[in-house]
Structures are given as structure tokens and as C-alpha cells.
Amino acid sequence: MKPIRWIKKNTNINFLGLKKISIFFSFLLCICSIFSIFIFSLNYGIDFKGGTLIEIKSTSKIEISDIRSRLYGIGFEDAQIQTFGSDDTILIRIENDNVINGEADLNASKIIAKELGNLFLIQRTEIVGPKVSSELIQKGVLAIITAVSLMLFYIWIRFEWQFSLGAVLALIHDVIITIGLFSLFGIEFNLSIIAALLTIIGYSMNDTVVVYDRIRENLRKYKQMDLFELINNSINDTLSRTTLTSVTTLLALFSLYFLGGEVIRGFTLAMIIGVFIGTYSSIFVASQIIFFLGIKRDWSKN
Incomplete structure (x- = not known):
């Protein structure tokens, strides 16, 4: 049975050709998110405020x-x-x-x-109590830092440091923008949002690894191909899988958001935002970074 493809196999979108636009857009979103966090702060729930x-x-x-x-x-x-x-x-x-x-x-x-x-x-x-809420904030931040650090180490071992740096910067990009949107719209920030952020980190990393794995595979297969073209082809090769996974995940999340009740609405909203941003970053951020940093061409011994 053939795998489902809703994007043609020979699709050739010039993603790297949009690098100036995507880098500017991502940079603008991150700066606006950071300003929003400092200006509006976060609407902490009882978990963090006490x-x-x-x-x-x-x-x-x-x-x-x-x-x-x-x-x-x-x-x-x-x-x-x-x-x-x-x-x-x-x-x-x-x-x-x-x-x-x-x-x-x-x-x-x-x-x-x-x-x-x-x-x-x-x-x-x-x-x-105030002591418990302070401890929860510290543990929440520590959980996110630990998750990102372990992801960095995993990608470094499996690929190269350029891939590791690209993946982690994409994760930081996703987390900053998600938190920034919560700050901008005053949505309650509680323990369930921390759980959502950790889930987003895992989801985004999964999307990024799929693209990176295809890039590594094509580096072995097409040793003379220009790196710009090779990375573009790799993104296009995995585009159907990436978008199909995102759409099916979003269908489930939107169902939970509208039908799951108020208790899980914050968690679901964070996940919806994270899936959109994670899909975008795996295509436009992580791959752009490794192209900028450069990678070795000979993977025959790995």
C-alpha cells in the first residue's frame, strides 16, 4: 500500500530562496514576543502566583x-x-x-x-501558597531548559553540531513566540501551559529531525549536488509528511479546544499555536540555519 501523499512527489518549492523574508519574519516575531513579555508580562495562574x-x-x-x-x-x-x-x-x-x-x-x-x-x-x-508557587516556577523553567539541553545533545550525537544548533535555535524560536502570544493576549499561564510547551518542544523536534534525516540521506546519495538545491529538495521530499502530520494533529486539537471544556482549553490553545509555529520553524528556520553554517558533504563513513 502506497503512503498517502497530498502534495505531488516532484514538488519543487524554493524554500531557501525565501530566506531573507523568513529570517526577517522570525526575527520580528521573536523581538515582538520578547517586548510583549516584558511590557505586558504573563497572566500567571494560581499555580505560579499563589x-x-x-x-x-x-x-x-x-x-x-x-x-x-x-x-x-x-x-x-x-x-x-x-x-x-x-x-x-x-x-x-x-x-x-x-x-x-x-x-x-x-x-x-x-x-x-x-x-x-x-x-x-x-x-x-x-x-x-507563595512558597509552592515559587518552586513551581523554578521547576517549570528547569524542565524546559533540561528538555532543550537534552535535545541539543541528542541531535549533536546523531548528526553534527550545525544540525544541533539549528534544531535548538528553532525550539527556542517556537517557545519564545508561543509565550509571547500568551503574554500579548493575556491568556492564563499555568502548569498545563508548561506541559504544552514541553509537548511543543518534542513535536517541533520531531518535525525537524525528519527534515534533517532526509538532508543527511541526500548528502550521502548526491555528493556533488549544490547544498542549496539539496536542502531545498530535502524539504520538498518531506513536505507531504510534515504538513499531513500537522493537519491531522490540528484537527484533533481544534476538536479538543471547542468540545473539551474550559479546563483543558489553555493547554489546547498552546498546542495549536505550537503546531503552527513548529511546522513553520522546521521548514523555514532549522534548515536555513544549517545552510548558513554549512555542513560536511562526506557522510559515507557515518
Whole structure:
């Protein structure tokens, strides 16, 4: 049975010919993302900020103004209130520095539950202390750095240092832009987003390795072919596989985003952004870098 190809086998798109445009576009996106992170910061969730989160549900539409007035009456003037998926469910967020009559977050959640529990169903309560939230931030950053470092080492061993550098720069490119978009649009950044970023790193690396493997294979097969043409041919050879994988993954992710509920929506959105950016970077970023750095032509002994 022949593999599915929705792009013609002899497709010859000049990807490297677009290097000036793609490099400028990627550089612009990364700079804008970094500026966005510094200017707007990240909308940290309870996991990283610390505090109390309470989800309440009703059989009918909940009026946020009514909840706000009730919380105001018991001293929680700064509580953040928002709908969660549908109009009959809301989230209440209390930051760590918001205390009532000397009561800490644990007692604050009890006070709110007592005030609202008779009128609404308390679906869940999450409490994260400042020490725990600080540790979670450190562990999240460490997890991303460790993943990228291991990827760098793996590619270095399997290919050459030029491939390794190209792959890692593409990964950093993907992570920066994804985080920048979360910052720009104020989307909540929590532990599930860290999990999504780690998944994006793996997905993007997989796409990049497929292209790199074909480049290495063609280096062995066509020893006299110009490197520019060889890399272009390699990208075109794997284009059908790369785009088909991305499209099928996106179909599943969009289904989860619209049908999976509010709890996993942030994770799914990060994955959707990551798949788009990862597919782009494996074609336009990683390959451009190894062409710029240059690679050895004789792979017969490897």
C-alpha cells in the first residue's frame, strides 16, 4: 500500500530562496514576543502566583455583579471573577496578599464557601501558597531548559553540531513566540501551559529531525549536488509528511479546544499555536540555519 501523499512527489518549492523574508519574519516575531513579555508580562495562574481559586456552579445564569457584591460585603474587594465556559459557572480568584482579618488563604476559601455555598454548588477549591508557587516556577523553567539541553545533545550525537544548533535555535524560536502570544493576549499561564510547551518542544523536534534525516540521506546519495538545491529538495521530499502530520494533529486539537471544556482549553490553545509555529520553524528556520553554517558533504563513513 502506497503512503498517502497530498502534495505531488516532484514538488519543487524554493524554500531557501525565501530566506531573507523568513529570517526577517522570525526575527520580528521573536523581538515582538520578547517586548510583549516584558511590557505586558504573563497572566500567571494560581499555580505560579499563589492564592485561592474557587469554581462555583448554578442551575441558571450567574450574575457576576451579584457575586461581586457578596464578596465585597465580606471583604474581598480585589477578588477576580470570570465566567468559566458557560454562564452558569464562574471562577473566583483570590491572590496571596488578599487576607481577611488576619485569616490566610485557607480560611479565606472557607469564608467564601460559607457565604456562597448555600446558593451555589462549590465545584472545586485550589489553594497554592507563595512558597509552592515559587518552586513551581523554578521547576517549570528547569524542565524546559533540561528538555532543550537534552535535545541539543541528542541531535549533536546523531548528526553534527550545525544540525544541533539549528534544531535548538528553532525550539527556542517556537517557545519564545508561543509565550509571547500568551503574554500579548493575556491568556492564563499555568502548569498545563508548561506541559504544552514541553509537548511543543518534542513535536517541533520531531518535525525537524525528519527534515534533517532526509538532508543527511541526500548528502550521502548526491555528493556533488549544490547544498542549496539539496536542502531545498530535502524539504520538498518531506513536505507531504510534515504538513499531513500537522493537519491531522490540528484537527484533533481544534476538536479538543471547542468540545473539551474550559479546563483543558489553555493547554489546547498552546498546542495549536505550537503546531503552527513548529511546522513553520522546521521548514523555514532549522534548515536555513544549517545552510548558513554549512555542513560536511562526506557522510559515507557515518
